[in-house]
Amino acid sequence: MASKLCLQLFLLLAFIMPHLISARHFHNHKLSRLLFPEHxxxxxxxxxxxxxxxxxxxxxxxxxxxxxxxxxxxxxxxxxxxxxxxxxxxxxxxxxxxxxxxxxxxxxxxxKFRCGVKDTFVSAAQEHKNKNTNIEIGGSHYTFYFNNVSWPAERKHLSYGFIHNYPPQFIDPLVRAFQTWEDNTKFSFFLASRVQTADILVSFERGEHGDIDPFDGPGGTLAHSLGAIDGRVHFDADEQWEGEPSEERIDLESVALHELGHTLGLGHSSDPSAVMFAYMEPDTYKTTLTSDDIEGIRSLYGA
CATH class of the missing domain: 1.10.101.10 (PGBD-like superfamily/PGBD)
Known part of the structure; x- marks a missing residue:
C-alpha cells in the first residue's frame, strides 16, 4: 500500500513539476517591448x-x-x-x-525608462569635428553637464527645498540621496529655512511644467535636472514611484541620486553600473556611488 502511494506521488510530481517550472519561467520572463513599430x-x-x-x-x-x-x-x-x-x-x-x-x-x-537630460549636447556632425565636450576622460566613462556648468568654489554648502505639494513620503529618500553625495564630495546640504532662498528646488511635475522639457506620462522619461546654478530637480508625477524598490515601481532614491549628480555638474556615464548611467530598470536600484561617479565629481571639484 505504501509503495503504491509513493508511486502515485512520484507520478503526480513528475506531471506537475514541468508545469511549475514552465510557469515560473513565464512569470520571471520579461517580454521584449518596443516603443516603435516592429517593421x-x-x-x-x-x-x-x-x-x-x-x-x-x-x-x-x-x-x-x-x-x-x-x-x-x-x-x-x-x-x-x-x-x-x-x-x-x-x-x-x-x-x-x-x-x-x-x-x-x-x-x-x-x-527603457531613463533620465530626461540629454546624453550628448551637440550634433553628431560636430562630434566628428571633436567639438563635443561630453567625451570620455582617460579610461573613465563619466561626462560633464551641458557647457560644463558647475558650482563656484565658494558654494559648497547648498540648501534645498520642496515645492508644489511635494509628497511627504518621498522626503526621506531625497535626504538619503543628498547624504550620499555629501559623504563623497566637498559639498554639504541643508533644508532651507525659506524655500524661496533654496539653491536646489525639488518637485513632482506633469506634462508641460514650465521648462523646455515636458514630461511624457507613464514610462519613458522619469525625471530631469536643470543642472548646477539653476538647481531645479523634477520627477514625473505620472510614474509609479516607490520609496523602496519593487518589481513594478521605480525606486525614487536611486533616481534622486542620479538627478542630484546632474545638479552638481555631472552628465551621463556610459558605464551601466554607474549611478549616472541614463537608464533605470524598474526592478533594480542604485543607492551607492561607483568609482566612475566619484572620479567624475572629483574631477570637477577636487578630491
Missing amino acids: LIGSSKNDSFVEGIHKVKAYLQRYGYLSNENDNNLSTDAFDDDLESAIKSYQKFSNLKVSGVLDRKTLEHMY
Missing part, C-alpha cells in the same frame, strides 16, 4: 524612406543625438546620413553594437 527593426540607410522613422528621429533629437537645426528633415521618414550617424553615436554611448542599423536591441533600448 522598423532592421531599417538602415539603404532603405532611404521608412514609414515611422520620424519617431526615431524625434527620440534621438530629444536626447541629444540629432540637431534641431533642420526641423523639416526631422519630420520626414528619410533615413539619411545624419540619422545613421546619430544611431551610431547612440549605440556607442549605450554599449550596443555600433552598426547604424535599427536592430531589435537598439529599439528595445530606446524603450
Whole structure:
C-alpha cells in the first residue's frame, strides 16, 4: 500500500513539476517591448524612406543625438546620413553594437525608462569635428553637464527645498540621496529655512511644467535636472514611484541620486553600473556611488 502511494506521488510530481517550472519561467520572463513599430527593426540607410522613422528621429533629437537645426528633415521618414550617424553615436554611448542599423536591441533600448537630460549636447556632425565636450576622460566613462556648468568654489554648502505639494513620503529618500553625495564630495546640504532662498528646488511635475522639457506620462522619461546654478530637480508625477524598490515601481532614491549628480555638474556615464548611467530598470536600484561617479565629481571639484 505504501509503495503504491509513493508511486502515485512520484507520478503526480513528475506531471506537475514541468508545469511549475514552465510557469515560473513565464512569470520571471520579461517580454521584449518596443516603443516603435516592429517593421522598423532592421531599417538602415539603404532603405532611404521608412514609414515611422520620424519617431526615431524625434527620440534621438530629444536626447541629444540629432540637431534641431533642420526641423523639416526631422519630420520626414528619410533615413539619411545624419540619422545613421546619430544611431551610431547612440549605440556607442549605450554599449550596443555600433552598426547604424535599427536592430531589435537598439529599439528595445530606446524603450527603457531613463533620465530626461540629454546624453550628448551637440550634433553628431560636430562630434566628428571633436567639438563635443561630453567625451570620455582617460579610461573613465563619466561626462560633464551641458557647457560644463558647475558650482563656484565658494558654494559648497547648498540648501534645498520642496515645492508644489511635494509628497511627504518621498522626503526621506531625497535626504538619503543628498547624504550620499555629501559623504563623497566637498559639498554639504541643508533644508532651507525659506524655500524661496533654496539653491536646489525639488518637485513632482506633469506634462508641460514650465521648462523646455515636458514630461511624457507613464514610462519613458522619469525625471530631469536643470543642472548646477539653476538647481531645479523634477520627477514625473505620472510614474509609479516607490520609496523602496519593487518589481513594478521605480525606486525614487536611486533616481534622486542620479538627478542630484546632474545638479552638481555631472552628465551621463556610459558605464551601466554607474549611478549616472541614463537608464533605470524598474526592478533594480542604485543607492551607492561607483568609482566612475566619484572620479567624475572629483574631477570637477577636487578630491
